[in-house]
Amino acid sequence: MAKGLSALLSDSDLVVSKKVASFEGVQQVLVSKIKANPHQPRTEFDEEALEELAESIKVHGIIQPLTVREVDGEYELISGERRLRASKLAGLNEVPAYIRNVDDQRSLEMALIENIQRQNLNAIEVALSFQRMIDDCGLKQNELGSRVGKNRTTVNNYLRLLQLPAVIQSAITLGKISMGQARPLITLEDEAFQLELFHKIINQGLSARKVEELVKAENAFGDTFSPLETYREDMRIEEISLRGKTKVPLKIKVSDVDKGHISVPFESEDQLNEFLEKLGLDQ
Numbered sequence: 001m002a003k004g005l006s007a008l009l010s011d012s013d014l015v016v017s018k019k020v021a022s023f024e025g026v027q028q029v030l031v032s033k034i035k036a037n038p039h040q041p042r043t044e045f046d047e048e049a050l051e052e053l054a055e056s057i058k059v060h061g062i063i064q065p066l067t068v069r070e071v072d073g074e075y076e077l078i079s080g081e082r083r084l085r086a087s088k089l090a091g092l093n094e095v096p097a098y099i100r101n102v103d104d105q106r107s108l109e110m111a112l113i114e115n116i117q118r119q120n121l122n123a124i125e126v127a128l129s130f131q132r133m134i135d136d137c138g139l140k141q142n143e144l145g146s147r148v149g150k151n152r153t154t155v156n157n158y159l160r161l162l163q164l165p166a167v168i169q170s171a172i173t174l175g176k177i178s179m180g181q182a183r184p185l186i187t188l189e190d191e192a193f194q195l196e197l198f199h200k201i202i203n204q205g206l207s208a209r210k211v212e213e214l215v216k217a218e219n220a221f222g223d224t225f226s227p228l229e230t231y232r233e234d235m236r237i238e239e240i241s242l243r244g245k246t247k248v249p250l251k252i253k254v255s256d257v258d259k260g261h262i263s264v265p266f267e268s269e270d271q272l273n274e275f276l277e278k279l280g281l282d283q
Contacts, residue, residue, distance in 0.1 A: 026065050028094045029075055031087060034068060037077040037111055045082060053082065054089035062087060065096040069107055078102070078110050105137045109147055123179040124172050127158040134159075160186045168198050177201050180208035180233040184215045208234055231257045248275045 066080030077084060078100060087095050102110065112129045121129070130148075133139055139147065145155045161172065161179065163186055171177045181201050188194045197214060200206055206214075208230045232254045239252040254260040264279075266272040 026096050026098055029066075029068065029097045029099075030094055031084070031092060034066070034075045034077055034084060034095075034097075035071075037079075037081065037107070045085065050082065050086050050089060053086035057083075057086055057090040057092065062092075062095055065098050067098045067100060067110065069100050069102050075099075076107070078107050105133075108133060108136065113148055122173050122175065123158060123161055123182075124169050127161045130155055130158055131162060157183065165191060165194060165198075168194070171198070171202070178208065178234060180230055181206065181211055183233070184208070184212045188215060227257050228254070235260065246278045248278050250275075 062083055064080075064083065066083055067078040068075040068080075069078055070076075075097070080097075084095065100107075100110070108129075112126075112133065130144060133144055133147070134141070141155050141159070142152050145152045148155075157179075161169065161182060164172075164182060168177070168182060168185065172179065172182055177198070182198075185194045185197060188197075197206075197211060200214075201211060209227050212230060235252045235254050239250065242248075242250060242252075248264060250262055250264045252260060252262050264272075264275050266275060
């Protein structure tokens with residue numbers, strides 16, 4: 001028998017099993033009373049997309065309330081940075097917000113989990129957020145994985161990206177290379193060779209599998225990644241990118257290298273037509 005949402009989001013089972021933050025309901029909160037979240041994991045915001053959201057808010061208002069907590073008579077944002085910025089652009093004085101009674105650690109966890117579930121973070125932002133939780137909250141990698149609903153290997157893969165030179169991390173942040181393309185570079189001890197391969201990725205459009213082959217050829221690639229594993233990683237990143245661009249909850253299922261299928265769940269014909277329109281497939 002189906003187990004509802006948790007059956008569909010098995011990766012989040014450990015998250016939903018944790019204690020739920022104290023909930024004080026939705027209130028209208030003055031924008032001037034909301035201060036930025038010092039733990040905000042998201043650092044990149046598309047200005048054009050913010051303008052579009054602001055225009056939508058002017059017409060329809062804010063559909064999904066922000067999440068805040070009360071701190072020293074004001075409110076600290078937990079999640080909803082993009083909505084808050086767009087609300088300011090739209091000229092709103094008040095915004096609807098969920099009021100949560102949580103401590104610093106729980107606030108950081110909620111901000112990170114909310115962004116990951118919405119697919120709003122790039123790989124470096126996720127890695128930095130994981131590292132911040134380890135540093136600020138004193139969590140071990142396995143504990144961190146339990147908190148955010150990820151296994152230890154996944155957490156470790158993100159954290160290892162922070163070992164790369166700053167220029168490569170920046171390229172990941174800007175979407176110039178994928179996590180799959182960058183990950184083989186981590187095991188190289190020679191930074192000069194790391195940067196050489198990085199520039200080849202940029203200039204020649206090397207696939208993740210080709211990067212792995214070049215690294216292995218230098219006898220410096222310790223961890224082995226099968227072509228199928230690499231392809232799955234590439235498609236996972238592509239899925240996140242497509243969901244972020246189209247706002248369609250599509251899923252990519254890989255069966256073999258260069259093989260698989262894309263599925264789009266929908267609950268009505270109108271919703272299906274809306275998704276098709278976003279994907280540019282409407283007639």
